[in-house]
Amino acid sequence: MTYLETHKGPIAQWGKVRRHGAQPSGTTVLHTYEAPHVMTLNQAAMGIAYRHDRPASYHLLAGDDSARDVLPMAPWSAETWHETSTNNWGTGISMITYAGAWKGIPAKSADNLVKSAAYGSFLFATWLKANRGITIPARRITRAQALARVPGFIGHGEIDVGRRSDPGALFNWALFLDTYADLMGGAVTFTPSPEEDPDVAFTPAHSDQMNDIRSDVADIRKWLASIDQSESKIQQIYDRRTKFDQVPALVAQVAALTATVNTLAKNQGLDPEQLQAAIEKALGDITLTLTNAKD
Numbered sequence: 592m593t594y595l596e597t598h599k600g601p602i603a604q605w606g607k608v609r610r611h612g613a614q615p616s617g618t619t620v621l622h623t624y625e626a627p628h629v630m631t632l633n634q635a636a637m638g639i640a641y642r643h644d645r646p647a648s649y650h651l652l653a654g655d656d657s658a659r660d661v662l663p664m665a666p667w668s669a670e671t672w673h674e675t676s677t678n679n680w681g682t683g684i685s686m687i688t689y690a691g692a693w694k695g696i697p698a699k700s701a702d703n704l705v706k707s708a709a710y711g712s713f714l715f716a717t718w719l720k721a722n723r724g725i726t727i728p729a730r731r732i733t734r735a736q737a738l739a740r741v742p743g744f745i746g747h748g749e750i751d752v753g754r755r756s757d758p759g760a761l762f763n764w765a766l767f768l769d770t771y772a773d774l775m776g777g778a779v780t781f782t783p784s785p786e787e788d789p790d791v792a793f794t795p796a797h798s799d800q801m802n803d804i805r806s807d808v809a810d811i812r813k814w815l816a817s818i819d820q821s822e823s824k825i826q827q828i829y830d831r832r833t834k835f836d837q838v839p840a841l842v843a844q845v846a847a848l849t850a851t852v853n854t855l856a857k858n859q860g861l862d863p864e865q866l867q868a869a870i871e872k873a874l875g876d877i878t879l880t881l882t883n884a885k886d
């Protein structure tokens with residue numbers, strides 16, 4: 592299941608059936624989400640599902656955690672709303688960064704965002720080939736071609752000229768197309784074993800399996816992150832214990848100090864009861880200081 596199928600917000604962010612009887616044509620529009628690259632895919636997905644101002648959505652989000660960091664938002668067959676003139680037959684893929692940030696973010700993040708977008712495009716192309724028999728070549732298309740439903744890739748800013756600029760002038764198209772071509776090359780040279788029917792290779796079932804594996808990997812990643820957290824909790828407790836272990840030594844020092852003060856007071860002819868009260872008050876202050884020190 593894709594994200595928007597299971598997360599229903601205040602307004603519809605996808606249409607199960609494309610309007611006007613349209614079908615996905617392979618015209619693929621690349622976007623940037625216009626948020627910091629450190630935003631997680633889940634946060635970005637929530638931002639789409641639960642916004643209440645207007646429809647604005649994509650088929651897939653691409654992140655920077657790895658070269659295959661993707662979150663499918665809606666079925667490829669469905670319509671999402673990312674580019675006004677081509678929504679009906681287009682497919683929208685959005686990378687979590689700003690159009691103007693490609694040189695300002697870590698090189699590894701930029702690399703992963705581009706490669707993840709290529710990987711998401713590969714998943715779409717695999718589905719499109721299996722379900723509609725259309726191949727998306729590793730090429731950029733013009734605005735006129737996008738409007739004519741030609742399969743290929745185009746930036747949002749190249750269609751919605753003057754209003755939008757994403758994915759940005761410095762988006763690495765060469766890396767995107769190379770990565771996509773490599774992934775597609777792998778699919779083309781895929782040789783099924785003799786028992787398998789070549790016609791069922793890379794079917795939606797394969798795609799589902801891949802989604803399952805990705806979701807398992809995400810779960811494991813989450814689990815590992817939670818272990819990291821417990822380790823740091825244990826470290827905190829250990830640190831507190833270490834401080835706490837110093838308390839008996841301090842108490843002994845205070846007792847020795849009390850005895851010394853008592854002796855000095857007796858020699859100076861002071862009232863022992865008044866002195867005791869003063870010491871207890873001082874001890875109270877010390878206890879308070881220790882309590883604070885533990886935090």
Ligand SMILES: [Zn+2]
Binds near residue numbers: 755
């Ligand atoms: Zn856009």
